[in-house]
Amino acid sequence: MATTKKKSTSKTTSVAKKPAKSTNFATAPINKSLSKEEKIALYSTIVGIRRFEERSLRAYNQGKIGGFLHLYIGQEAVATGIVSLMEENDHIITAYRDHGHALAVGMSMNECMAEMYGKHTGCSKGKGGSMHFFAPDKNYWGGHGIVAGQTPLGAGLAFALKYKGLKGCALAFLGDGAVNQGSFMETLNLVSLWNIPVVFVIENNGYSMGTSLKRSSAEENLAHRADGFDMEWEVCNGHDVFEVREVANRAMTRAREEMKPFLLEIRTYRYRGHSVADANHEKYRTKEEIEEYKRTKDPVNVIKQQLIADGTLTDAEAKRIDQEKKDEAEASAKFADESPVAPRSEIQTDVYWEVDNDTEGKLKGTHFFND
Amino acid sequence: MPLITYREAIKQALDEEIQRDENVCIMGEEVAQYNGAYKVTEGLWEKHGDKRLIDTPISEAAFSGLAIGASMLGIRPVVEMMFMSFSYVAIDQLFNNASFCRYMSGGLMNVPIVVRGPANGGTSVGATHSHTPENMVANHPGLKVVCPSNAYDAKGLMKAAIRDNDPVFVMENTLLYGEKWEVPEEEYIVELGVANVLKEGTDLTIVSHGRCAMISLQAAKTLEEEHDISVEVVDLRSIRPLDEETILKSVRKTHRVMLVEENKPFCGVDAQISHMIQLKAFDDLDAPIHRVSAIDAPNFYSKELEDWQIPNEERIIECALKVAE
Numbered sequence: 001m002a003t004t005k006k007k008s009t010s011k012t013t014s015v016a017k018k019p020a021k022s023t024n025f026a027t028a029p030i031n032k033s034l035s036k037e038e039k040i041a042l043y044s045t046i047v048g049i050r051r052f053e054e055r056s057l058r059a060y061n062q063g064k065i066g067g068f069l070h071l072y073i074g075q076e077a078v079a080t081g082i083v084s085l086m087e088e089n090d091h092i093i094t095a096y097r098d099h100g101h102a103l104a105v106g107m108s109m110n111e112c113m114a115e116m117y118g119k120h121t122g123c124s125k126g127k128g129g130s131m132h133f134f135a136p137d138k139n140y141w142g143g144h145g146i147v148a149g150q151t152p153l154g155a156g157l158a159f160a161l162k163y164k165g166l167k168g169c170a171l172a173f174l175g176d177g178a179v180n181q182g183s184f185m186e187t188l189n190l191v192s193l194w195n196i197p198v199v200f201v202i203e204n205n206g207y208s209m210g211t212s213l214k215r216s217s218a219e220e221n222l223a224h225r226a227d228g229f230d231m232e233w234e235v236c237n238g239h240d241v242f243e244v245r246e247v248a249n250r251a252m253t254r255a256r257e258e259m260k261p262f263l264l265e266i267r268t269y270r271y272r273g274h275s276v277a278d279a280n281h282e283k284y285r286t287k288e289e290i291e292e293y294k295r296t297k298d299p300v301n302v303i304k305q306q307l308i309a310d311g312t313l314t315d316a317e318a319k320r321i322d323q324e325k326k327d328e329a330e331a332s333a334k335f336a337d338e339s340p341v342a343p344r345s346e347i348q349t350d351v352y353w354e355v356d357n358d359t360e361g362k363l364k365g366t367h368f369f370n371d
Numbered sequence: 372m373p374l375i376t377y378r379e380a381i382k383q384a385l386d387e388e389i390q391r392d393e394n395v396c397i398m399g400e401e402v403a404q405y406n407g408a409y410k411v412t413e414g415l416w417e418k419h420g421d422k423r424l425i426d427t428p429i430s431e432a433a434f435s436g437l438a439i440g441a442s443m444l445g446i447r448p449v450v451e452m453m454f455m456s457f458s459y460v461a462i463d464q465l466f467n468n469a470s471f472c473r474y475m476s477g478g479l480m481n482v483p484i485v486v487r488g489p490a491n492g493g494t495s496v497g498a499t500h501s502h503t504p505e506n507m508v509a510n511h512p513g514l515k516v517v518c519p520s521n522a523y524d525a526k527g528l529m530k531a532a533i534r535d536n537d538p539v540f541v542m543e544n545t546l547l548y549g550e551k552w553e554v555p556e557e558e559y560i561v562e563l564g565v566a567n568v569l570k571e572g573t574d575l576t577i578v579s580h581g582r583c584a585m586i587s588l589q590a591a592k593t594l595e596e597e598h599d600i601s602v603e604v605v606d607l608r609s610i611r612p613l614d615e616e617t618i619l620k621s622v623r624k625t626h627r628v629m630l631v632e633e634n635k636p637f638c639g640v641d642a643q644i645s646h647m648i649q650l651k652a653f654d655d656l657d658a659p660i661h662r663v664s665a666i667d668a669p670n671f672y673s674k675e676l677e678d679w680q681i682p683n684e685e686r687i688i689e690c691a692l693k694v695a696e
């Protein structure tokens with residue numbers, strides 16, 4: 001079982017430091033009920049994120065993508081597992097490492113790749129870039145570039161659900177470095193005080209840029225911070241999508257049913273540098289560490305082996321899906337490359353709602369000051 | 372028309388909007404059970420209850436961000452800053468998230484929040500509590516900001532701000548809360564982006580906003596009585612959007628202009644207005660544009676000195692005589 005803490009008044013409750021390694025989460029009820037198609041969809045999403053990001057890395061190295069590119073490679077099962085549990089009134093928000101969450105909610109590779117290419121066909125018309133993908137129609141509220149800045153927004157999404165009497169939860173993702181931002185700690189207090197149905201998901205990949213968890217957090221068990229706010233928490237591994245689903249399901253159900261916040265810490269790993277510009281990532285961690293994770297816990301391999309073992313997929317089918325995703329990613333790069341950039345007139349659209357929507361407010365006073 | 376205070380006018384606006392739209396709620400420190408640090412929300416919690424009047428912990432970043440997130444799903448929070456100075460600990464939420472989420476999503480969302488609270492010096496509370504950040508807000512495309520100078524405007528602008536679908540800052544003034552003006556009983560709105568000519572005149576234009584507009588009006592009367600100078604006073608009301616036409620119309624009439632604000636001069640609101648006037652009405656000017664701003668230093672604590680530091684009638688008259696010469 002994953003490490004867990006049920007509400008307890010005793011401060012002496014002992015908790016294991018690490019999530020357990022060898023439970024077969026695939027047989028947990030939330031996973032057992034999955035149809036063959038649903039399981040294949042999980043694999044397909046995980047492999048899709050991997051192939052999309054590999055293709056975007058190539059595009060970046062070809063100079064097609066500007067700014068920063070934070071790859072999610074190694075963490076794919078986290079967003080995939082959690083998003084697969086989302087219901088109609090559930091909402092999601094994350095930081096700048098946002099491609100995996102975007103594809104998992106169903107955004108197309110085309111609109112995502114085009115956004116990174118800075119094209120008009122991108123999800124944000126080229127105004128946001130890699131760190132700022134949005135799809136409110138899919139309950140996906142970004143893509144945020146300031147570390148932890150999205151955490152109070154996530155609380156706000158959940159606040160709105162509660163205000164409107166809707167049964168749902170908001171999922172707010174953050175990194176292991178983001179936990180040390182004041183805005184996040186303020187927000188933990190607020191959501192527990194007000195019983196806001198938000199699930200904070202710390203994707204603990206062990207590093208914030210070049211700083212290891214040991215060097216940034218006094219208490220390495222990040223989920224324990226919830227105790228200070230009388231809030232429930234759990235810790236689990238992030239390489240096995242079935243484990244992620246099993247544990248996240250408890251948190252999300254509790255948020256929806258009991259209107260309570262939850263802090264989930266998911267132990268995961270990123271294979272690449274912090275961003276592609278972080279070429280020296282083998283200076284602050286060893287090659288062996290990276291290789292060991294890839295060998296034993298690669299999320300793509302893990303689910304592939306599981307689905308082959310339980311008869312859901314054959315090796316050939318897995319390869320076919322993989323190839324389809326490679327082709328889709330390749331096609332998205334072509335789409336992005338061939339798309340136009342936005343006309344200059346777009347620089348001053350999407351600034352004010354009242355102006356874009358041609359309301360009477362637009363006619364009153366000057367909104368833009370160019371000279 | 373009944374005479375009511377600036378404070379009462381804001382409260383009426385909040386009360387009416389809470390009743391009009393079930394998505395309007397007020398949140399901030401001490402706004403509910405304590406009746407507001409400056410009693411602006413007095414009685415509203417008793418009348419509307421916990422859902423609409425929400426006391427927050429002292430966590431400006433968290434509750435500002437929460438309001439922004441909630442507004443993305445259609446809630447229309449009015450966030451009270453006990454002092455606008457305290458918004459500085461929430462700057463990432465207000466100046467990154469409220470202002471840029473719409474843009475960075477290519478227009479897929481909007482953030483209909485109001486951030487309101489007092490933004491003024493002159494009360495001997497020292498530099499940390501005396502900020503006038505309307506210029507900083509206006510420097511962020513995506514945000515709007517208004518500075519009501521009287522009770523009538525405070526009520527009308529507050530209602531417009533709450534109904535606006537973009538984030539709007541309403542800069543109030545603790546020195547005005549207890550002052551009275553005539554405010555009609557019938558419902559009305561003061562639209563954003565429309566300036567108000569407080570007094571007509573022919574020799575000199577004073578452009579001002581917030582409480583300084585009222586001081587300018589007083590100075591204009593003195594200038595007329597004692598110096599025989601006919602002064603026109605333009606109250607901006609709204610900083611962004613900005614009513615450039617009303618300013619230019621007045622400049623074209625008087626050919627002399629001075630600008631009065633409580634902002635610090637460097638990159639203050641009036642730096643922008645001055646630039647705009649020279650660009651669009653250069654040939655109409657018979658004299659250089661002068662400014663009276665807060666004297667360029669952090670706000671002084673001691674009353675005598677702070678009263679001199681922020682614009683007052685004496686400094687305005689002195690400057691006006693120079694411009695009118």
Ligand SMILES: Cc1ncc(C[n+]2csc(CCOP(=O)(O)OP(=O)(O)O)c2C)c(N)n1
Nearest residue numbers: 097145146147175176177178205207208209
């Ligand atoms: C307020 C702020 N400070 C610093 C940065 C620069 N920065 C971007 S990501 C990052 C590391 C964050 O690490 P973590 O929260 O663990 O997330 P991860 O990158 O591992 O997903 C830093 C320092 C920023 N974007 N915002």
Ligand SMILES: [Mg+2]
Nearest residue numbers: 175176207208
């Ligand atoms: Mg990290």
